Amino acid sequence: MFDNLSSKFSNAFSSLRSRGKISASDIENTCSEVRTALLESDVALPVVDSFIERIRSKSLDALPNLQSGTNQAQAIFEIVNAELVEILGGSARRVRFAKTAPTVIMLAGLQGAGKTTLAGKLAKFYAEQGNTPLLVASDLQRPNAVNQLQVVGESVGVPVFAPEPGNGVGNPVKVAEQGIAFAKSKLYNMVIVDTAGRLGVDEDLMREAIAIRDAISPDEILFVVDAMIGQDAVRTAQAFQDGVGFDGVVLTKLDGDARGGAALSITQLTGKPIMFSSNGEKLSDFDIFYPDRMASRILGLGDVATLAEQAKKAFDGESSARLEEKFARGDDFTLEDFLEQLEAMSKMGSMSKLLGMLPGAAGMKKQIENFDESEVVRTKSIVQSMTPLERRDPKVLNGSRRARIALGAGRKVQDVNSLVDKFAAAQKMMKQMRTGKGLPLGMGMPPGMPAPVQKVSQQPAKKKSKSGNPAKRALEEKG
Amino acid sequence: MGIFSKFISKIKGVSTADPLDWQELEAELLAADLGPSLTSAIIKDAKSIKGDDALASLTQILNSKLSSKSRTLNKVASTSALLVVGVNGTGKTTSVAKLASSLKGSGFSVILAAADTFRAAAVEQLQTWGARIGVEVIAGKDGAEPASVVFDAAARAGEQSVNYLLVDTAGRLHNKNDLMAELGKVKRVIEKSLPVSEVLLVIDATTGQNGITQAKIFTEAVEVTGLIVTKLDGSARGGVALAIESALDIPIKFVGTGEGESDFAAFDAERYISGLIGD
Numbered sequence: 001m002f003d004n005l006s007s008k009f010s011n012a013f014s015s016l017r018s019r020g021k022i023s024a025s026d027i028e029n030t031c032s033e034v035r036t037a038l039l040e041s042d043v044a045l046p047v048v049d050s051f052i053e054r055i056r057s058k059s060l061d062a063l064p065n066l067q068s069g070t071n072q073a074q075a076i077f078e079i080v081n082a083e084l085v086e087i088l089g090g091s092a093r094r095v096r097f098a099k100t101a102p103t104v105i106m107l108a109g110l111q112g113a114g115k116t117t118l119a120g121k122l123a124k125f126y127a128e129q130g131n132t133p134l135l136v137a138s139d140l141q142r143p144n145a146v147n148q149l150q151v152v153g154e155s156v157g158v159p160v161f162a163p164e165p166g167n168g169v170g171n172p173v174k175v176a177e178q179g180i181a182f183a184k185s186k187l188y189n190m191v192i193v194d195t196a197g198r199l200g201v202d203e204d205l206m207r208e209a210i211a212i213r214d215a216i217s218p219d220e221i222l223f224v225v226d227a228m229i230g231q232d233a234v235r236t237a238q239a240f241q242d243g244v245g246f247d248g249v250v251l252t253k254l255d256g257d258a259r260g261g262a263a264l265s266i267t268q269l270t271g272k273p274i275m276f277s278s279n280g281e282k283l284s285d286f287d288i289f290y291p292d293r294m295a296s297r298i299l300g301l302g303d304v305a306t307l308a309e310q311a312k313k314a315f316d317g318e319s320s321a322r323l324e325e326k327f328a329r330g331d332d333f334t335l336e337d338f339l340e341q342l343e344a345m346s347k348m349g350s351m352s353k354l355l356g357m358l359p360g361a362a363g364m365k366k367q368i369e370n371f372d373e374s375e376v377v378r379t380k381s382i383v384q385s386m387t388p389l390e391r392r393d394p395k396v397l398n399g400s401r402r403a404r405i406a407l408g409a410g411r412k413v414q415d416v417n418s419l420v421d422k423f424a425a426a427q428k429m430m431k432q433m434r435t436g437k438g439l440p441l442g443m444g445m446p447p448g449m450p451a452p453v454q455k456v457s458q459q460p461a462k463k464k465s466k467s468g469n470p471a472k473r474a475l476e477e478k479g
Numbered sequence: 480m481g482i483f484s485k486f487i488s489k490i491k492g493v494s495t496a497d498p499l500d501w502q503e504l505e506a507e508l509l510a511a512d513l514g515p516s517l518t519s520a521i522i523k524d525a526k527s528i529k530g531d532d533a534l535a536s537l538t539q540i541l542n543s544k545l546s547s548k549s550r551t552l553n554k555v556a557s558t559s560a561l562l563v564v565g566v567n568g569t570g571k572t573t574s575v576a577k578l579a580s581s582l583k584g585s586g587f588s589v590i591l592a593a594a595d596t597f598r599a600a601a602v603e604q605l606q607t608w609g610a611r612i613g614v615e616v617i618a619g620k621d622g623a624e625p626a627s628v629v630f631d632a633a634a635r636a637g638e639q640s641v642n643y644l645l646v647d648t649a650g651r652l653h654n655k656n657d658l659m660a661e662l663g664k665v666k667r668v669i670e671k672s673l674p675v676s677e678v679l680l681v682i683d684a685t686t687g688q689n690g691i692t693q694a695k696i697f698t699e700a701v702e703v704t705g706l707i708v709t710k711l712d713g714s715a716r717g718g719v720a721l722a723i724e725s726a727l728d729i730p731i732k733f734v735g736t737g738e739g740e741s742d743f744a745a746f747d748a749e750r751y752i753s754g755l756i757g758d
Contacts, residue, residue: 039509041688045509110713111568112569112683142604144607148598152599199710199712201714228686228687229685231509231511233687255654257652
């Protein structure tokens with residue numbers, strides 16, 4: 001996402017950084033580079049021009065006050081950052097809950113923006129926070145949209161109110177109305193109404209959306225927009241604003257490489273905040289939109305805040321507590337702990353997405369996109385093919401055990417060897433860290449060997465040769 | 480809209496157009512999603528316009544940016560396959576149905592393959608369309624491998640010796656390497672039994688400059704032979720399609736203008752260009 005935009009910005013600023021002292025003409029040059037970058041990113045021309053005007057005047061104002069010797073480029077950079085945060089919506093806003101349940105959320109947008117998928121994601125998001133959402137299928141236009149919502153609802157475990165089959169049959173206004181009544185009678189505290197996609201210029205369909213709105217008086221109308229949209233974003237957003245009206249924007253398909261500049265235009269021109277972002281096909285690929293984080297991301301500063309939050313979600317309290325305790329006791333970090341971490345990591349999403357949140361990610365975009373996700377799966381399969389003893393004490397891994405593991409995991413013996421070697425190296429590194437002469441955590445780990453978050457001491461290894469006979473070995477392990 | 484109406488009166492000859500007018504033209508071209516690089520190329524050409532009919536000259540300049548390749552469907556064998564690809568939500572399934580309906584209307588026999596086994600209810604969506612337009616739809620089980628669906632469909636199309644097998648594929652973002660590789664596999668599997676005469680990329684008219692990247696990467700993966708531009712009935716003018724034609728020489732073959740089965744037509748350059756300049 002926004003990657004192209006961020007690398008364009010990086011270029012504009014790296015040339016600025018190479019200057020010792022910045023002159024007014026350097027600012028002019030930077031402004032014109034930023035302008036082209038924004039235009040190529042589908043930001044609407046009026047928004048681009050007013051943005052450039054503001055950063056130009058603010059930078060020129062700031063210039064005389066910058067003491068020589070301070071990092072002038074950094075100061076200019078911060079002006080741009082602050083301006084971007086402002087365009088992106090200032091401060092993020094949460095959904096307003098109704099005073100008396102149910103809270104009604106209505107989705108509106110163009111065809112193919114991703115409303116139905118988003119309805120499911122939104123339902124999952126709020127259900128996980130302890131709400132009881134109900135999905136209402138008011139898209140009776142597109143063939144099998146109702147069906148799609150039912151499948152989506154089922155996979156997130158949220159009931160779907162769908163009295164009409166759709167495919168052009170049924171009255172969407174009635175369905176929405178009945179949905180609210182149903183939710184009230186069954187005490188659902190939230191209703192998410194999926195509506196048909198419509199064009200901004202289609203007056204009939206816009207009237208239908210208005211009729212749905214008037215029938216259900218939603219607490220939030222969310223305008224769902226594809227991050228790939230071009231200059232038409234402005235007209236379409238305006239048409240929806242003037243037609244059905246909306247309170248917030250949801251940006252979808254942010255996992256693509258679209259620069260998403262239109263999002264800047266929409267928030268700037270309608271004054272409505274982007275509230276959520278959706279960035280993948282999995283129903284959990286969804287989050288609240290954070291303008292400040294997005295601005296850092298555009299500028300190539302990384303998104304460490306999101307990363308930390310996801311890590312917190314993925315590593316459940318119990319297992320972190322156990323690991324901490326282990327560390328306190330001075331126990332060894334084993335392949336079992338490693339496996340647990342790998343599983344937690346895969347819960348956080350794809351490696352490429354995680355890496356993309358790191359500072360400087362724009363510069364290694366290509367490598368991140370081509371990160372082999374199955375590397376993690378392969379590593380997991382090797383560890384899973386080990387016996388509990390082997391996981392606790394890799395030193396017992398003799399040739400025949402390694403051959404068995406390779407067979408079980410469907411890998412080559414070399415792969416097993418290299419994993420064991422990497423693990424030993426990591427263990428050693430952590431030991432060094434524990435004794436206080438190590439590197440900072442998490443840096444310099446080989447791929448497929450993610451940084452463990454705890455340190456270890458060596459426990460005395462059992463120096464005893466193991467039997468190749470599984471039955472005999474089991475006995476030995478017991479004893 | 481009358482984009483150029485304010486402008487054309489001023490550009491009869493270089494001398495009468497001042498820098499402000501050129502900025503106005505730039506703004507209009509950018510607003511049509513032509514993108515900064517095509518826009519500056521057009522302005523460069525436009526600056527050399529001489530004579531009275533500036534509108535005709537501009538139309539001509541825009542026309543010159545179109546691809547010169549044929550815009551009719553390639554036909555290589557008695558039974559050939561058309562693969563329809565694109566990112567999510569551009570209107571692939573609807574376009575497949577509309578294209579099938581149009582081919583059927585011209586007297587060709589058609590079978591549809593529902594190879595979008597990923598999105599919830601995509602198969603049913605195509606089946607509903609199939610029933611509506613009276614065309615057989617080959618589908619696999621839910622979550623089936625798309626390659627296996629197209630294998631069966633290609634076999635069926637060969638048996639029935641229909642004229643066209645239309646393959647609807649799952650929407651995929653072009654920056655997902657594994658999904659693009661899957662698409663390559665789908666194409667190779669079809670090619671084992673049927674020639675793939677066309678790979679049509681569906682581009683949403685509302686798409687911005689990302690459309691160029693889409694076309695480029697889809698072409699690298701499956702050699703796109705033509706574009707279908709959808710949702711041209713909205714306020715978007717679909718200028719990115721011209722940018723694609725000009726940058727990658729891929730012709731627009733069809734346009735979609737609504738949700739009905741007949742809201743579909745062969746590309747008409749004159750209409751498209753006049754839509755772009757809004758006159």
